[in-house]
Amino acid sequence: MKTILKISMITLLLASIPVKAQQKKDKSPNVFLISLDGVRWQDVFTGIDTVLLNSPYTHEKKLLKQKFVGRSTEENRTLLMPFFWNTIAKEGQLHGNRTKGSKVNLTNTMAFSYPGYNEILTGKADDENINSNSKIYNKNKTLLELANDSKQYKGKVAAFASWDVFPYIINDKRSGVPVNAGYMDATGDLNEQERFLNEIQRQAPVLWESVRLDVFTHHFAKEYIKKNHPEVVYISYGETDDFAHGGLFDFYIKSLNNTDKLIQDLWQYVQNDPFYKDNTYFIITTDHGRGVGVEESSKWTDHGTEVKGGDQTWMALLGPEVKATGEVGEEQLYTNQIAPTIMGILNLKTDSKTMPGKALDLKFP
Template sequence: MKHILFSVVLVLLAFTAFAQRKNKTENVILITLDGMRWQEVFGGAEQRLITKKFVGDTSKLAKTYLLNTPEQRREKLMPFFWNVIGKQGQLYGNRKLGNKVNVTNKMWFSYPGYNEILSGAADDARITSNDANDNPNKTVLEFINGQKGYEGKVVAFTSWEAFPAIVNSKRSGVYVNGGLTKATNPNEREKMMNELMFQLPDVSGETRLDAFTFNYAMEYLQRNKPKVMYISFDETDHFAHAGMYDRYLASAHYTDGFIKQLWDWLQSQPAYKDKTTLIITTDHGRGNISIDDWRHHGSKMAECDQIWFAFLGPDTEPLGEMKTEQQLYQNQVAAMLARFLNFEYTNETKPGETISSAIKSK
């Protein structure tokens, strides 16, 4: 009997120790690159698209990005992804290796994709357009913002003007600086950006240039020290729709540079160094069958449900490019964000499961 009791006590102690262990992550930065294809993330510039139809100076672009191997091309295009995340974090979605990530919604465009990322579930009954209607679903940002110690510490900076509705900032209380929104209580740098934003040529209506989104986010981060920040970039999608493959690649390249600048700053700050996880993904894929399909996406365009994930932080094993055959889904991002912060995300609908390989076993 004593033997049995002793064994039971050991099991209970082990369970208690397991339950009390916490992730090292105290902060999460979620980043999305709108409509960024997995083909370029894992293979770099695609030779068949470097034509006069899609590129201004084909010789210059080929010399810059069209290197000998997919590995060389992708590293040239997105050096932070492959020199840092590829060595210190994890990247999922190289379908040539059987590593697949898909959306579960049936729409294959932006609002449904962002809703799935943020709420952890598709809503094909109610999210059927890109109209900026308030999201009926509770997002993981709203969930985290409601947790003790996180109130007012969850924010979003987005190029697309629809995000105050997608996050439902009126209901959630999450601060969203989206579209052509100026910084409030600006410092001198933000005052300059507030003016300059309206002095540049109108590129895409109410959607803000990504450089402004990034720099507004960085100023806020440095001054206010949020625990959760969402940064949504747009220009990869904008230039793809315009059929400008050179600018699509350029956008991917300088967005990679933004993320490097962000990570370098985080790692220089005691409040964030080795305590912060980056989650990076996209809202939808793009076509790839005919040569013109890369410009488009939607339910009638094959393969637009194919996406990718990247993770970097203290609780993610440095496995680099994931080469195992597996199937993951967009609806798993919300649960992952919460899990890194030691929360179990719940919603009106059951969110996708966490990705066990992306969080170190305890």
């Protein structure tokens, strides 16, 4: 009887020990910074653009109408980006709806990708040195590098991107931050899924030599996250901008809808992993805006200094200390506020000279 009792107690004890789940040893927060290249605030906050839907830019008008056109603006945007409007709008914050007076702008004057990503990641515009998309190593330190230089987050930072310029933007050689971008393979001790992704990423259609399909970026990131549990993660999805430049509104819209699903997939994973659950922030934004229609001065396919709306951006925030306000009205925010906000969440010091933007007060927007 005693032997049976001992065995039962041992069985119960073993059952109480998680086999695969990894608990975080401290309570330092995790941050996932996510960007969607060249996605307009109009598409996020008002849903599918019916002018562009009925323009020569769209070939599958009937299909898009069936999937993304409802009876109101609110229904349209929820059909297009259900995770944003069913989860973030209820549990977090959305900034940048200009119809409600919420404005988010770039501080760099370039309004294209490298300057935009530099501003997001460093908290400071650098028009003098960053005025092209050329593969030039960034002299500025990103928040990823600053985190990786810290005692708390050393070796716990990683970045994944669809665009192959990101190793230069993040300056992977100097920063030591592992960056998987473009058509780079996963390296190191690979699991079966990573080996499979390496094998197939160029077997799928290669639409652009410098930008891979976002599904590969997403799953390379997710496998790394599952294996290594990094605490500061940057993921840059890139398809939307390239589809827009190509004048392919159908693909732009479907890609935006899919990216919303990918972010939802990542959030669901995070909320079911004991390492990340209830201690992880998602901060989501874009690198620049773009034109609003078909006129040359504000053409939807373009962005940059001469394009009206190119400097208009947006941001979404979700996490344990983020006050659930949904859409915020009457404010002026800037993209350079993202980096100091993340540094504040991570409890890492910075200064106004390094990051001149004011960190957001997540509890009281």
